[in-house]
Amino acid sequence: VCSLNRSYLFLVLAFLFVMNGTQPLTAQQQQLGVHTVVRYDPGTALYIFERRIGDHLIDTPVTMTRKEYMAYRLRKMQVDQFRERNRGNADSSTPSYPTFTISGLRRQEKTPTTLFGPGGVQLSTKGSIDISAGLKRDVTDNPTLPLRARKRNIFNFDQQIQLNLSATVGEKINFNVNYDTEATFDYHSKELKLAYQGDEDQIIRNIEAGNVKMTTSNPLIDGGAALFGIKADLQFGKLQVNTLFSRQQSEVQTIHSSGSRQITPFSFSADNYEENRHFFLSYWFRDNYNHAMSSLPYVESPISITRIEVWVTNRRGDYSQVRNIVALADLGEHRTIHNPRWQPMGAEEIPYNRGNTLYDELTTTYAGIRDIRQGMNLLPGDVVNGTDYEKLENARLLSPAEYSYHPQLGYLSLNMPLQPDEVLAVAFEYSYGGEVYQVGEFSADIGMENSQDALFLKLLKPVSLSPTSPVWDLMMKNIYSLGYGAYNLEADHFRLEITRQSDSAGVYLSYLPGSGIDDELLLRVMQLDRLDERQNPYPDGIFDFLEGYTVDTQQGRIIFPVTEPFGSHLKERIKNETIAARYLFQELYDSTRTVARQLAEKNKYRLSGEYRAASEAVISLNTMNVARGSVKVTAGGITLTEGVDYTVDYLSGSVTILNQSLLDTGTPLSVTLEEQTFSQMQRKTLMGVNLLYNFTHDFSLGATLMHYTEKPMTMKTAFGEEATRNLLWGSNLSWKKESVALTNLLNLLPFTDATTPSQLTAELAFAQMIPGHYSSQHAGGYSYLDDFESTTSVIDLRNPYAWSLAATPIDNSATSLFPEGALTNQIENGKNRALLSWYHIDGIFTRKNSSLTPTHIRNDPDQLSDHRVREIYERELFPERELPYG
Structure with a gap:
């Protein structure tokens, strides 16, 4: 005890004395009026503790300095809090060890109470976290793969988090976070806002950071809803100032509707035009299209298509309706024949299988090509794959719901456009002059017992469709x-x-x-x-x-x-x-x-x-990415109220008009919305300030200034994709006045009994946009039409699966270097071919420092240096080239 500091010992004794007086009083003590009194003596600057009954002192007073008293008060508050918690647990029917939860977590501090109002720090969470983990092992016994690539261990980790966190500090600081990994769009997955709410008489009324939105006093200027930045609301007497600095995550568009129809x-x-979607079935239909449409509404066409089958490349993995096909460009053509090997037949110029000699030779001389895996080399050398024909394994038959066709004009329309590398082929039947004609073969023509035999079809689109292709003009370019x-x-x-x-x-x-x-x-x-x-x-x-x-x-x-x-x-x-x-x-x-x-x-x-x-009361917004709170509907210039006059489905992107009177009268409607874009790669900055001066409660004057800037994603800007830099400013005047006299005047009308005072409102607004564009420090204010950077095609020779044996060149001239090129289905066709081989050797067999390299190879310098098997690094061939990182 002697080693203790004297002041500390005094504080402990004093605390014990005083705490004795702070114990809960018994009923007898309460009747006697025992209590503790603390008073401050300014003469000595000491705090005096006195224990009294009524006005009589019953114990020796204890004194404390200011520092000692502050320490005592802190300790007493802690003891009181512990005692209160123990009393609450003892009185409650629940156990004293409740389930842990962050919800309702509260910490009382003196500093936040002083600066941000009472209430302390509170934290509340809601949501769920679901984590799943697993190990997947793939073993592929493929001898063409390296040993290390045959076995793979994949750790599967998936998490689904839906979390809503709300924190407050006193009454003025709010912090909200929404995090959802299952959100449809990225901008909905993470939302946060930090807000400070000031008092009514403070200069700073409100400060928000995070996901914010801004409204202006000018009805012609929209502040924006899908914004991420900082917003501040200030007041200086009668002047209100709203400022904004943010990144915009949406695009504004306006949709007009007249009454119930948009x-x-x-x-x-x-x-x-719609590319790779509409095709003529034959050149005959293309050549007669203009004439057939020259007497509308009557179509001058003697042909009526009665049946059609459409085949495309199978990209769905559905093998229920598949067949091997050979699609030929000249099949059924009479006048427009690309390959001179085939000659016109018959007097009729209409399309049918025997319109030229191609189909007859396919079914006799070249019948073996029905086996597309073995027989395609039977075709003559001047019949080129990709130009004259396309062979396709497991082609998919389209259902009638996936396309439509015009029976008189002879063109096909697909519900979905083809990909650039997809093949399209058809077989169709039509009536002409009382006779039935056919182009191509239907699946029923070759029974299921011969399902491996290919069908001969009319080619409409090859793998690579170019202007030099014989079917280039069959793709329609006049439909939009x-x-x-x-x-x-x-x-x-x-x-x-x-x-x-x-x-x-x-x-x-x-x-x-x-x-x-x-x-x-x-x-x-x-x-x-x-x-x-x-x-x-x-x-x-x-x-x-x-x-x-x-x-x-x-x-x-x-x-x-x-x-x-x-x-x-x-x-x-x-x-x-x-x-x-x-x-x-x-x-x-x-x-x-x-x-x-x-x-x-x-x-x-x-x-x-x-x-x-025909949309009736529903107005389609033509998008599913609508920023919540950004939809504004006006009828004849009057702003409507959401939930009363209309509702918005932000998920499907539609507005439903609830006010039937607007539909009955055919009032023109305008819908302004902000469409949130999927990609936020382009930086869009929105800054603004809105000033509003309230002369009186009924009269105000406002001014607004907004600056919008887009920054291009590349240093060079392509023509038509220039980034904008616009300045928008305006002013507005608002006046409103309640008039009881006007109400009384209206009550003079028969059957009128108005009790609410009438209100007169007048608004005047002006806005002007000053357009501009972004000027790069590298390219200035210029845009380019073509930089010719894509004129070089790179072919990676390191991929062995991209290699194949080249065909022998065909040259029928007398000085041909390869006369054997004209031979087909003969070994002599490749007698001058060089001996080639390509293979892949795992690097573990030739690396000097690899512990997996077999000992007999690692100790043999000749094998390690053999150019046919060793690894050749890019740095060895190009020592001055700067290699990419990794």
């Missing part, structure tokens, strides 16, 4: 889609306009000046305006809405009645070749779409207009 505008260039949501189109509310950008003024004109046909609209030039509304042959300047011929209402497509509207057809109409050269866009049909799009001097035609789909 009006949707569209605009796209002429190169936006109006986009997502364009279904059940209505003729009364459909408008189409065809324009071309002027070479001199740069504006879009609906006619061709100086072409000789400049007195006609392009709509009429393209044969899309030849009838009036009663389908009489009198042009009226309006699109001829003919279901199945010029428009597909179910799928939302525009169909031109000519095969090449901006090419050969336009040349025929202008007639003067010199003038036609200025307006012709023949490359759209003679080249790939990628090449045609790069011809800026030709690619100037545009299709625009609007359509109305």
Whole structure:
């Protein structure tokens, strides 16, 4: 005891004395009035503890300095808290060892109570965490694989976390976190917000960081909803200031609807035709298409297709309806025959199997090619795979629900476009002049007992479709889609306009000046305006809405009645070749779409207009990624209330109008929303400030300034993909006034009994956008059309599976270096072929420092140095090349 500090010993004794007086009083002590009194003596600067009964002192007083008193108070608060907890556990029916939970965790601190209000620190969590783990071992006894690649141990780890965390510090600090690994979109998986809420009389009213949204006082300027950044709300007397600095995660779009039917505008260039989706079944149908459509609404075609089978490359792994096929480009053709080996037959020019000699020779001379695995070498050398024919194992037969076809015009439309490397082939049957004709073979023609034998079909699309392909022109390039949501189109509310950008003024004109046909609209030039509304042959300047011929209402497509509207057809109409050269866009049909799009001097035609789909009270937003709280609906300029006038389905992307009066009166509706993009790679910054000065409770003046910047993902910007830098500013004036006199005046009307005071409201708003674009410090303000960086193709020679024996070149000239190339199905065809071999040797057999290398090889320098088997590193061949990391 003597070693203890004197002041500390005094503090302990004093605490014991005072604590004795803080014990719970018994009933007898309460009747006597025993209590402890603490008073401060300013003369001595000491705290005095006195134990009294009534006004009489019953013990010797104890004194403490300020430092000792503070230590005593801290200790007493801890003891009181422990005693209170023990009393609560003793009084409760639950055990004193409750299940641990973070929910409701609370810590009382003095500093947060002072700065952020009472309440201390509170933490609340909700959610679930599901973790699954496992080990998967794969063993593949494939001798072509290295030893280490035959056995694989894969650790499977999966987690599903749905967590909502809410923390508060006092009454002013709030922190919310939502984390969901199963969210559909990445921007929904992680949401967080840190907020500070000030008092009513403080300058800082609110500060938020994280997922924020901003509203402005100007109805013409939208602050944004899907934002990630910092927002602050300040006040200086009657002036309210809202500031924002954020990264935008959405794009704003507006949809208009007239009454119960949605009006949707569209605009796209002429190169936006539907690729790899619509095909003529034969060149005969393509050659007669313009003539057949020349007398609409009547189709001049003597053919009626009655049956069709469509085969494509099997990408689904479904082998219930599969067959081996050999698809040939010249099958059934009479006039347009690519390979001169096949000659026309018969007097009829219509397509059928014996329209040329190909089918007869296939079924006699080359019948062995039905076995596509062994017999394809029976074909002559000038019949080239990929050009004249395509062989396909296990091709899939499409169901009738996956396509449609026009029986008179003879073209096929797929519900889903083909991939660039997919094959399309058909067999069809039609009636002509009372007779039945067939092109290709149906699956029933070759019974199931011969299911391994290939079917001979008409080729519509090979693996690689290019302008040099004999079936290039069978792909239709005159059908355009109006986009997502364009279904059940209505003729009364459909408008189409065809324009071309002027070479001199740069504006879009609906006619061709100086072409000789400049007195006609392009709509009429393209044969899309030849009838009036009663389908009489009198042009009226309006699109001829003919279901199945010029428009597909179910799928939302525009169909031109000519095969090449901006090419050969336009040349025929202008007639003067010199003038036609200025307006012709023949490359759209003679080249790939990628090449045609790069011809800026030709690619100037545009299709625009609007359509109305049958949507009744539901307005489709054409997207599923709608930022919550960003949808704003106005009717005739009046903002509607969500939940009262309309509801929003953010998952499916639709707005349902609840106010029936809006539908009955046909009030024009406008929907503004923010579409959240799937990829957030491009940086979009939104900054803004909104000022609002309240002169009175009914009168206010506001000003808004917003700055939006996009940063391109690459240093060089491609033409048409320039990043924007826009400045938006505006001001607004608002006045409102309640008027009892107006209510009384309205009550003078018969059957009117208004009790609520009327309100007069006047709003005036102005906004202006100053557009701009991002200027790179490397490329300045320029955009490039082509940087020619993709002109080099890289072929990796290290992949042994990409190697195959090359065919012997065919050269029928007298000076041919390889005359044996003309031989087929003979060993002499490859007599001059060099001896080649390719193989893979596992590196463990030739590495000097590997412990897995067999001893007899590791100790044999000749084997380790043999160029035919040793590893050759890239650094050995290119010592100056900087290798990528890893």
